Amino acid sequence: MGKSGGMWMAFFRGRYLHSLDAKGRVAIPQRFREAMGGGEESLRLVMTVDPEGCLVVYPEDVWRDLERKWESLPQMNDELKTYLRFMVGWASDGALDRQGRILVPPPLREYAGLDHEVWFVGVLQNFEIWNGERLEKATGRDRVRSVTQKLSGLF
């Protein structure tokens, strides 16, 4: 939670439709930029993939906390190696350009099936980037209903 430096960070919320240009750039929704703590300093973030078929984006400090946790685990573990090969192996770090955009590297673009139109979805500590049809499938009402049942024990 929050910036390592003690500065507070707001949660990411909501969904936004943006467009990926011919060079593979997308503008981060303004609301998300604010959530990361002002747009003036150069914001760094890390983008990787999710097994669901979308991209996940973390502010760099949040990501670093994850890495530190992974690094402290027994590295001989084969399952962990597979997991890291996936999460870290797909990770791409970068900064926003002056227009508040990031460059989505071609491998990630292909993985998530992104072409012109993409959806940003805020999920508290991080946000996701989705292909439209996939997002619809992943968040369909029926699917969410069945999932909600299984969660009832948690809250």
Add this chain to the structure above:
Amino acid sequence: MGKSGGMWMAFFRGRYLHSLDAKGRVAIPQRFREAMGGGEESLRLVMTVDPEGCLVVYPEDVWRDLERKWESLPQMNDELKTYLRFMVGWASDGALDRQGRILVPPPLREYAGLDHEVWFVGVLQNFEIWNGERLEKATGRDRVRSVTQKLSGLF
């Protein structure tokens, strides 16, 4: 962790598609060169094999730490001997040329099934070099999903 000299080392992250030329050379991704601490001094690294079917590359100092650890273990252990015969027996050390490339020795090339196109995959302390199809098999979404289940106890 990090450089023995006390200087901090960044993690290796991301995947990059590069090509092995006719002479068996590949350019190390610029991001990885940076992670090893600047490109000015001649960077040395150690390359060996992984049972998964890829090559593993360590900065020389990270590799040395591994060697020290192995050396300190009870050497009568047959499993350890088998392991070392594998890891150390395949190891090849080398330096980057002025263009930031390394030479992959023919036996290693053959072991990992590498021909023209190869993938670099960062996994924190070290990185791997993969044949495309093998990588896909090793990091497929279905495989990762099942692995994630087993790991849930760890974090």
Add this chain to the structure above:
DNA sequence: TGATTCGTGGGGAAAAGTGGGGGAATGTGG
């Protein structure tokens, strides 16, 4: 309706990856 903010597009400089030629070093066989 004027001003500001936000998303979109493109041009151009710089950097990174790729490939090939030639000389030094290495190792092999006579």
Add this chain to the structure above:
DNA sequence: CCACATTCCCCCACTTTTCCCCACGAATCA
């Protein structure tokens, strides 16, 4: 000990990608 072939590494040149910068248009707010 000397020729020979091979491997390896340095240099140069080319192509592609990345990352700056600036400018337009739509939407928002006063």
